[in-house]
Amino acid sequence: MWMPWKTTSVLLERERFALGALRRDGSMESLCGEFGISRKTAYKWLARYRAHGRAGLGDRARAPKRAARQKPAYWKQRVEGVRRARPHWGAKKIHRRLRELYPRQRLPVVRTLGRWLVALGLVRRRPRRARRGPPVPHPGLTRAVRLHQVWTVDFKGWFRTGDGQRQEPLSVREATRRYLLEIRLLADQSDTGVRQAMTRLFRREGLPRIIRVDNGAPFGGKGALGLSRLSVWWLRLGIRVEFTRRARPGDNAAHEQMHGRYQAEIVAQPAQERRAAQRHPLIPATILSRRLEPEASKLAGDIGCGDLMPARAGPAPFEQIVGEEFDMAANARGGGGIDRRWLRGRRGRDRQGSERQQDGA
Numbered sequence: 001m002w003m004p005w006k007t008t009s010v011l012l013e014r015e016r017f018a019l020g021a022l023r024r025d026g027s028m029e030s031l032c033g034e035f036g037i038s039r040k041t042a043y044k045w046l047a048r049y050r051a052h053g054r055a056g057l058g059d060r061a062r063a064p065k066r067a068a069r070q071k072p073a074y075w076k077q078r079v080e081g082v083r084r085a086r087p088h089w090g091a092k093k094i095h096r097r098l099r100e101l102y103p104r105q106r107l108p109v110v111r112t113l114g115r116w117l118v119a120l121g122l123v124r125r126r127p128r129r130a131r132r133g134p135p136v137p138h139p140g141l142t143r144a145v146r147l148h149q150v151w152t153v154d155f156k157g158w159f160r161t162g163d164g165q166r167q168e169p170l171s172v173r174e175a176t177r178r179y180l181l182e183i184r185l186l187a188d189q190s191d192t193g194v195r196q197a198m199t200r201l202f203r204r205e206g207l208p209r210i211i212r213v214d215n216g217a218p219f220g221g222k223g224a225l226g227l228s229r230l231s232v233w234w235l236r237l238g239i240r241v242e243f244t245r246r247a248r249p250g251d252n253a254a255h256e257q258m259h260g261r262y263q264a265e266i267v268a269q270p271a272q273e274r275r276a277a278q279r280h281p282l283i284p285a286t287i288l289s290r291r292l293e294p295e296a297s298k299l300a301g302d303i304g305c306g307d308l309m310p311a312r313a314g315p316a317p318f319e320q321i322v323g324e325e326f327d328m329a330a331n332a333r334g335g336g337g338i339d340r341r342w343l344r345g346r347r348g349r350d351r352q353g354s355e356r357q358q359d360g361a
Helices: 010-023 028-035 039-057 073-085 091-101 110-119 191-205 229-236 249-267 274-278 282-287 294-302 317-333 340-360
Strands: 150-155 166-174 179-186 210-213 240-243
Touching: 010 028, 010 039, 028 039, 073 091, 073 110, 091 110, 150 249, 166 191, 166 249, 179 191, 179 274, 191 229, 229 240
Parallel strands: 150 210, 210 240
Antiparallel strands: 150 166, 166 179
């Protein structure tokens, strides 16, 4: 099909020039003038066509065959040998070791050694951390003005009893009276252990309005709003969870001060085993003393106990909520991991106590 314009390319023009030069269609000067190239370029393409044919007329790579500062291959072999002998050494230590072995030679820089270690597969790249989102202002902490309005919950630093077992003290403090409600020694900071300890405390003291915790596990999590399974459980019980600011232990300074007293008077001389440490004779005398400050004692006298401890006055809503939680967990886990005997036993004891009170009345 005839076309009104010429269709050509650089490769076709070079081939046409080489064929014309081989057929001697004219002098080299006239061919160079026709194709608009110099005599040096003309002889270059003609030599490539004679050596490689049409494949030699394409453009070659212009990158240098060897980097100007490229180190010899034996340096990479030496780096690999030192790394395999010392698997935990990084690029800096390997560079220092090579400096000791070859003091008169010019070594590659530390950054080059690091690239070689990655290329050899001797190190793994660290995953890139996700960028932080926009800073969200802290809503502030609630000032406790009513009894059982705010409970502060935290783990004290772990210690070991005389038998070598690790103990994790979970402490719960009432913010208004500055009274330690519970300090329970757990084997670890798991969600299950904390739930069991808080369940016993809720049955004895009732439900607070607010629980103040830090952002560490198991109180805080990586989910939505920094919540964990434990904090979601509290929310389902109708308790508002209040988090302190990150890396600001001063937001819970009174609780931390109580931990200091516990460390100085109890942990400094640990008992032989967990049960003895839990029933330490110094705890009721020093930590659990009900010495109220004047303002707190006046406040306690002004407010009735019916508003403070709903679990003690009549049927406790916690009994119904916790029963639903236990049933849901039992159905999800097939009954495993839930000590329903303890739940029934506690309910039975509470029922027997109420019957005795009615008989006495």
